[in-house]
Amino acid sequence: MPHGQLLVERLREAGFAVDKVEAATGGVVAVAGLITLQDGRQVFAKTLRGPETDVFAVESTGLAELRAGGGVNTPQVLCASPRLLVLERMRPRRDAPDFWEQLAHMVAALHTSTVTDRFGWHRDGWLGRMRQDNTWETDGHTFFAERRILRWLPEPLVEAAFDPADRRALERLCTALPELVPSQPPCLTHGDLWRENILATGDGAPVLIDPAVSCTWPEVDLSMLWCSPRPPAAERFFAAYREIAGLQEGWEERMPLLHLRELLSTIAHGDDDWGAAEAVRKTIAPFRRSGGG
Incomplete structure (x- = not known):
């Protein structure tokens, strides 16, 4: 299944109304992209090919613990399931x-x-x-x-x-x-x-x-x-x-x-x-x- 199609399918299964998918670069593990929803919001989403694991549950828990325990800025988790992780959109950093x-x-x-x-x-x-x-x-x-x-x-x-x-x-x-x-x-x-x-x-x-x-x-x-x-x-x-x-x-x-x-x-x-x-x-x-x- 093509990159964008797999991500759209899993987003729709989770109740997200998808308008457009822009493939993300830099990752080597997940199928990921910047998602524009039909209401105009943008989110970041990723899924994995192959068997379901707890990888997104662990990632979501880690983000929450960094934020709550250490005061670190982390993205808000909008969805974390065995098939999908959806986060609020972040911006590129400034290298200054x-x-x-x-x-x-x-x-x-x-x-x-x-x-x-x-x-x-x-x-x-x-x-x-x-x-x-x-x-x-x-x-x-x-x-x-x-x-x-x-x-x-x-x-x-x-x-x-x-x-x-x-x-x-x-x-x-x-x-x-x-x-x-x-x-x-x-x-x-x-x-x-x-x-x-x-x-x-x-x-x-x-x-x-x-x-x-x-x-x-x-x-x-x-x-x-x-x-x-x-x-x-x-x-x-x-x-x-x-x-x-x-x-x-x-x-x-x-x-x-x-x-x-x-x-x-x-x-x-x-x-x-x-x-x-x-x-x-x-x-x-x-x-x-x-x-x-």
Whole structure:
């Protein structure tokens, strides 16, 4: 079924009177579009091909928790069902220093106001098309090792991308995490905080979409922005965040390590066409032993 037709069919099933569909770009998982309704309103909608899952219920819950628990601007959810998610329309962001500074204030407030004593979340989530294991854990190094790095190694495309020496190096890195990452209390995190998930409200304020929430180290959110391509104006985000929330010494050096989850997920999804596997190998290189053992 063509892209627009599938979305229109599911919108009409949910009671939305559709006038026009403009296909959305940038996403790799959902069939999505900007929808003009017959009453003139515009909304954003997406659906998935294949079996029904709880992906939209999890996304809706994550958006609500970011808003209620952390004061984050998120779109209003108009419909969340196993077949369809409909959100209020957001606007493109402005890539100006003042916008990124506003975002820093919002993310810092999220991280500092939601500090807790456990890592995980009350339900598993999704990262793209794959489950995100959010089982509760009291130790952050164990949580990050088992739920965010080693969890990806059995995925077929990850197995194919790395040889046994690479996998042993990843395991050694996980063992060394207590020496590499200083202890930090967990907080509620967006979980997929890269530039494409940052939009703007009608009045230009930052708004976040497409979360993969969990309670974990706040630096995990920062690593998504730091290690993904970003506009020059985004440098103001890191300076402002540091002024507001503070950052422990060596945070820049930890960014590639904390980004491993995203790189491994990219490979597992079959999207490694920009060098994710090589980026992983660069990060784990200090943990390879001579002779590959």
